[in-house]
Amino acid sequence: MTADTLAIDYFLAAHQSELKQLNELSESCHLVTVLTELVHELQKERGLSNIYLVTEGQRFAQEREQQLHESVQAEGTLRRLLKNFSFGLHHKASFYSRVAFALNGLDQLRLIRPVVTQYRIKALEASGHFSQVISKLLQVVFEIADRSTCPETARALIALFNLLQGKEYAGQERACGAIGFAAGEFDPERLEQLDLLRDAQASCFDLFLSHSDRSHVARWREIEALDCSHELIKLRQLCQTAGEAGIPGSLTEIWFEVATARINRMQELEHLLLSDLIGLTQQQVQKAEEEFEANHDNLEALIHCKAEREPEDGLASDTEKRALNDPGALGSLFELIQQQASRLQQLNTELNEVRQSLGDRKVIEQAKGLLMQKHGVSEDKAYQSLRRVAMNKNTSLIQIAEQTVASLSD
Numbered sequence: 001m002t003a004d005t006l007a008i009d010y011f012l013a014a015h016q017s018e019l020k021q022l023n024e025l026s027e028s029c030h031l032v033t034v035l036t037e038l039v040h041e042l043q044k045e046r047g048l049s050n051i052y053l054v055t056e057g058q059r060f061a062q063e064r065e066q067q068l069h070e071s072v073q074a075e076g077t078l079r080r081l082l083k084n085f086s087f088g089l090h091h092k093a094s095f096y097s098r099v100a101f102a103l104n105g106l107d108q109l110r111l112i113r114p115v116v117t118q119y120r121i122k123a124l125e126a127s128g129h130f131s132q133v134i135s136k137l138l139q140v141v142f143e144i145a146d147r148s149t150c151p152e153t154a155r156a157l158i159a160l161f162n163l164l165q166g167k168e169y170a171g172q173e174r175a176c177g178a179i180g181f182a183a184g185e186f187d188p189e190r191l192e193q194l195d196l197l198r199d200a201q202a203s204c205f206d207l208f209l210s211h212s213d214r215s216h217v218a219r220w221r222e223i224e225a226l227d228c229s230h231e232l233i234k235l236r237q238l239c240q241t242a243g244e245a246g247i248p249g250s251l252t253e254i255w256f257e258v259a260t261a262r263i264n265r266m267q268e269l270e271h272l273l274l275s276d277l278i279g280l281t282q283q284q285v286q287k288a289e290e291e292f293e294a295n296h297d298n299l300e301a302l303i304h305c306k307a308e309r310e311p312e313d314g315l316a317s318d319t320e321k322r323a324l325n326d327p328g329a330l331g332s333l334f335e336l337i338q339q340q341a342s343r344l345q346q347l348n349t350e351l352n353e354v355r356q357s358l359g360d361r362k363v364i365e366q367a368k369g370l371l372m373q374k375h376g377v378s379e380d381k382a383y384q385s386l387r388r389v390a391m392n393k394n395t396s397l398i399q400i401a402e403q404t405v406a407s408l409s410d
Contacts, residue, residue: 019288021149026281027085028144032157033274034081036164038074039137040267042109043171044260045071046130049116050175051252053123054182059252068113075106095143102140105133123179127172131380134168146358156280158357159211160273166204167266172380173197174259177239181252186239194239196387203397207357216276219269228261360398367401370408 048064082099112129115121141164145157176193180186186194209217223229235255238247364386371382390400 015288018149019285022281022285022288025144025148025150025153026278026285029274029278029281031081031085032141032144032160033278034074034078035137035141036267036270036274038071038078039134039164039168040263040270041067041071041074042130042134042137043168043174043263046127046134046171047175047178047256047260049130050123050127051178051182051256053116053119053121053126054179055249055252056119059182060256079103092143092147095140095147098136098140098143102133102136105136109133127175127179128378128380130175131168131172132378134171135379138164138168142358142361150284153277153280153284155211156273156277159208159216160270160277162204162208162211162357163266163270163273166201166208167263167270169197169201169204170259170263170266173201174256174263177235177255177259178252180239181247181255182249184247184249186242186247191240192388193384194236196384196391198236199391200383200387211357216269216273219272223262223265223269226262226265228258228265231258232262360401363398363405364401367404367408370404374408 045064045067048060048067051060052064082103109129112121112126116126138161141157141161145154145161148154148157173194176190176197180190180194205220209220212220235251235258238251364383367386368379368382371377371385372379375382377385386397386400386404390397393400
């Protein structure tokens with residue numbers, strides 16, 4: 001094999017690797033779709049379970065039973081997909097680890113549900129179990145976003161992830177508020193938790209908007225203008241002013257319905273983002289294939305060079321010799337390699353810029369993990385602690401996370 005044919009091998013390998021990554025990303029986007037559906041069902045089950053527990057089955061018993069069926073169905077869909085998912089070197093070890101953690105969490109949740117049915121667990125504790133599983137599922141989505149090699153796709157995945165995370169905080173707010181309304185009062189600790197959850201939502205939705213295109217931003221503005229969004233604001237104000245003075249239990253259903261209506265509209269936006277994301281990955285695959293075909297004529301001559309590898313009779317054909325020694329063909333190879341290197345460098349630069357928010361997320365996750373390890377608290381409590389310090393110091397969450405990592409890593 002000559003040096004020139006070796007260059008051809010690696011040039012073609014680069015094209016094949018790019019196409020493979022795009023096809024694998026398309027497969028991963030299908031996994032994201034299934035994950036988001038399961039998360040949505042678990043969020044609703046969490047809220048219904050909280051009211052069921054606080055009222056000892058007097059409210060939402062039938063609705064919870066029906067929702068349990070929906071959650072189990074969505075989990076089954078995920079497990080069937082994962083059984084047929086492509087294993088290979090294209091995913092990081094952290095991806096498979098996140099999936100394993102998520103599946104283990106779902107297994108643990110199966111043990112929690114009968115305990116909920118028998119009222120043998122507090123609403124806050126049950127809610128924490130659901131939140132931990134949902135967090136693990138969202139971490140799988142994060143891993144997929146983190147491995148995207150295309151800036152456009154990475155930006156779309158980051159927008160989707162932040163919408164999902166913001167929606168999860170909205171779900172936690174629904175669950176936390178449902179406990180207060182069902183109990184007929186809001187103690188200071190629960191009010192603080194609601195404040196933190198609203199602030200966390202705002203941060204996620206700001207990131208979502210900063211990575212979204214105009215059409216998705218417009219859809220979000222429509223959600224903000226909905227009656228349910230305005231009603232939710234009024235109910236939030238009621239929580240703050242009522243405190244422990246007593247709230248009519250009849251507001252429990254109203255709170256849940258209003259919060260659910262808003263979350264359902266977020267889910268519709270999720271579906272739109274997912275549809276656009278899948279369409280984008282398909283376009284990228286098609287574009288990569290078309291670019292490959294556009295260079296077909298030049299590549300054909302280069303492939304002839306590649307084929308000139310000690311024929312059985314020890315002699316290359318006249319055609320192969322001409323192709324091997326054709327300066328035009330070799331010049332074309334240099335141009336193609338140069339164009340490819342330039343394009344990949346540009347993509348890498350854009351990708352690094354887009355991934356900044358993912359890097360921030362990793363620091364926050366690291367800070368949460370260190371707090372959990374040091375103080376023996378749950379993931380939710382660790383996050384609330386970071387968020388509380390950020391609010392009290394009037395600074396950003398990422399700055400507090402960086403300071404926490406620096407102080408606890410010593």
